[in-house]
Structures are given as structure tokens and as C-alpha cells.
Amino acid sequence: MNYLIKRILAVIPVLAVVAVIVFLLLHLSPGDPAVIIAGDTASAADIEHIRHTLGLDRPLPEQFAGWLGQVLQGNLGVSVFTGLPVAEMIAQRVEPTLWVSALTMLFAVVFALPMGILAAWKAGTWVDRLISGLAVAAFSLPVFVIGYGLVYGFSTTLGWFPVQGFKSLSEGFVPFIRHLALPVVSGGLIYMALLARMTRSTMLEVLGEDYIRTARAKGLSSRRLLLRHALKNAAVPIVTTIGLGIAMLLSGVIVTESVFAIPGIGRLTVDSILRRDYPVIQGIVLVTAAAYVAINLVTDLLYGLFDPRIRY
Numbered sequence: 001m002n003y004l005i006k007r008i009l010a011v012i013p014v015l016a017v018v019a020v021i022v023f024l025l026l027h028l029s030p031g032d033p034a035v036i037i038a039g040d041t042a043s044a045a046d047i048e049h050i051r052h053t054l055g056l057d058r059p060l061p062e063q064f065a066g067w068l069g070q071v072l073q074g075n076l077g078v079s080v081f082t083g084l085p086v087a088e089m090i091a092q093r094v095e096p097t098l099w100v101s102a103l104t105m106l107f108a109v110v111f112a113l114p115m116g117i118l119a120a121w122k123a124g125t126w127v128d129r130l131i132s133g134l135a136v137a138a139f140s141l142p143v144f145v146i147g148y149g150l151v152y153g154f155s156t157t158l159g160w161f162p163v164q165g166f167k168s169l170s171e172g173f174v175p176f177i178r179h180l181a182l183p184v185v186s187g188g189l190i191y192m193a194l195l196a197r198m199t200r201s202t203m204l205e206v207l208g209e210d211y212i213r214t215a216r217a218k219g220l221s222s223r224r225l226l227l228r229h230a231l232k233n234a235a236v237p238i239v240t241t242i243g244l245g246i247a248m249l250l251s252g253v254i255v256t257e258s259v260f261a262i263p264g265i266g267r268l269t270v271d272s273i274l275r276r277d278y279p280v281i282q283g284i285v286l287v288t289a290a291a292y293v294a295i296n297l298v299t300d301l302l303y304g305l306f307d308p309r310i311r312y
């Protein structure tokens with residue numbers, strides 16, 4: 001319990017720093033944000049109206065206090081372009097992003113862990129070289145290259161999957177999977193390669209320990225030796241890689257959603273930047289940063305689950 005409380009308390013200063021940085025995004029951008037948002041043809045009255053709407057005519061500490069108070073109440077502001085609440089706009093786009101991220105990481109973990117374990121168990125053989133070569137090739141290709149290649153091969157040429165778009169699970173499981181198959185594979189290959197290489201290197205280190213040789217000498221089966229003894233003791237670096245992969249997905253999904261025209265947070269981010277919709281950009285950055293912090297917190301708590309020594 002003390003470990004849990006300490007980790008949660010350690011998150012508070014991080015969130016405070018994130019809030020300050022996100023707030024200053026509007027003020028650190030080059031030029032006057034009100035002029036940039038209004039455009040070249042706006043009148044002085046229009047610029048002053050935008051400045052008043054964003055609260056830019058007030059002292060900076062007062063602006064921050066007001067903005068933080070609104071954020072703590074769940075109010076992320078109002079979009080300058082659409083006039084809709086930022087929280088509502090993010091909520092409308094969050095489902096595709098969550099599904100893409102969750103299924104991408106599930107795809108990566110399901111394939112990477114067995115590949116990494118097998119490569120470590122068969123170290124130095126053709127199996128190890130094949131898995132390592134495939135991992136290097138997958139990790140070397142950019143997401144958009146893999147995505148466009150999959151679109152050309154499986155959508156344009158074969159016609160097996162849709163080229164773009166998203167279907168909610170409520171519209172049917174088959175349309176849901178068909179629209180997400182290519183985005184999940186294109187994004188998951190890189191994380192699968194990264195996780196497989198980390199699993200292999202960590203497992204190789206653990207398999208060289210004395211207690212593993214003792215367990216093997218006692219006649220333990222390979223399955224029990226790998227899964228119960230080796231994998232559990234190699235779990236901390238693997239969990240770290242999975243946590244980092246989930247965090248990276250939150251930013252990498254921008255490319256995936258752009259390639260496959262998925263109406264998620266990534267597309268909303270690109271559209272907001274092109275429109276210079278600063279309140280929406282602030283809201284997305286704040287929500288994404290909070291998700292990063294939450295993922296790191298969960299990862300830290302999992303450390304104590306796999307290695308009880310960390311809790312002490």
C-alpha cells in the first residue's frame with residue numbers, strides 16, 4: 001500500500017508541470033495567437049474579439065488560474081473553428097483511436113512474446129536468425145510505408161479490405177475487423193519487432209542464470225522452465241517495453257489514422273494544427289500527456305507485481 005501511495009503522489013508534480021507546459025503552448029507560439037487564428041483579412045475588432053474569447057487580454061497568472069480551474073472541472077475550452085466544446089470533440093473521436101491502439105498492442109504482444117521466447121530458446125540456430133532478421137526488417141520500415149504497401153496489396157489489388165474509414169463495433173463485428181485489420185497490422189509490426197527483440201535479449205540473459213541451469217538439471221519441462229521461471233524473471237524489462245509501446249502508440253496513431261483516414265484523435269490533431277485551433281490542440285496535448293502519465297503509473301505498479309523486491 002505504501003508503494004502504491006508513493007507512486008500516486010509522485011504523479012502529482014508531473015501533472016502540474018504538464019499543465020504549465022500545455023498552458024504555455026498558446027503563449028510560446030510565434031506571433032500573436034489571436035492574429036494567427038483570425039487570419040490575414042481579419043479586422044482589428046475581430047482580433048480583439050478572439051483575444052477576449054481566449055482570455056488573452058488578462059494577466060498571465062490569472063489566465064492560468066482560470067484555465068486550470070476549468071480543466072479540473074472537465075472543461076477544456078471551446079474550439080475557435082467549430083464553436084464546440086473541446087472535451088466533446090475529443091470524446092467523439094476517442095473510440096477509433098482507443099480501438100486502433102488496443103488492438104495494435106494486442107497484436108504486437110500476442111506475436112512478439114512467443115517469437116522472442118523461441119528466438120532465445122533456439123539462440124544461434126536458423127530459427128533465431130530468421131526471427132531476428134524479420135524483426136530488424138519490420139522495425140526498419142516506417143509506418144506509412146507499411147500502410148501504403150498493405151493498402152496496395154490487400155485493398156487495391158486483392159480487394160479484401162476497405163481502403164479507409166472506421167466502423168464501430170455496434171455496426172457489426174465483421175465490418176469492424178475488416179476496417180481495422182490493415183491499420184492494426186501496419187502499426188503493430190514495428191512494436192512487435194521492438195518487443196520481440198527485447199524479449200529475446202532479456203530471456204537470453206535470464207536463461208544463463210544459475211537457477212535456470214539447476215531447474216533444467218532437475219528435469220523440468222521446457223514449457224515450465226520458460227514460462228514459469230524464465231519469463232517471470234524477465235518480465236520487468238518486457239513490461240517496460242510494452243508500456244513505452246502503448247505510450248508511443250498515442251503519438252504514432254496520427255500517422256496510421258492519416259494513412260487510413262480513420263476519424264480518431266490523430267486526425268483531429270492534424271486538422272486542428274492546420275486550422276490553428278489552439279484550444280483543441282491544448283486539449284489534445286493535455287489528454288495525451290495525462291494518458292502517458294497514467295500508463296507510466298500502471299507500468300510502475302506492475303513492476304511490484306512481477307518483482308516483489310521493488311515494493312520494498
